[in-house]
Amino acid sequence: MLALVLRLLDGVITLVESRLQALARETAAEVRRVALVVVWTFVAFVFGTLAMLLLAATVIIAFWEEHRLMAATAVTTGFLVVAAVAVFQVRKKLAQRSRISGG
Secondary structure, eight states: OHHHHHHHHHHHHHHHHHHHHHHHHHHHHHHHHHHHHHHHHHHHHHHHHHHHHHHHHHHHHHTHHHHHHHHHHHHHHHHHHHHHHHHHHHHHHHHHHHHHHTO
């Protein structure tokens, strides 16, 4: 009877060990996936920022002779509108998160 209990316990320990190993593999894969997402998000942010700055410079240079102040104001206003929309979206998402979590 004791041998049966020991074999059953050994089987349970083996099962738990294999489940923990599978969990460790899945966790490592998920960490790698999240790290890649963070890296690609950073790359997209940097190159998107560069593109917007170059577009702004292009617009200002193109209208330098006749309407340089209007071009600079339009570009600045565009950036401010995008920033305001982004802030609004972040605040909305944070409010949704706090309502969901009960805070």
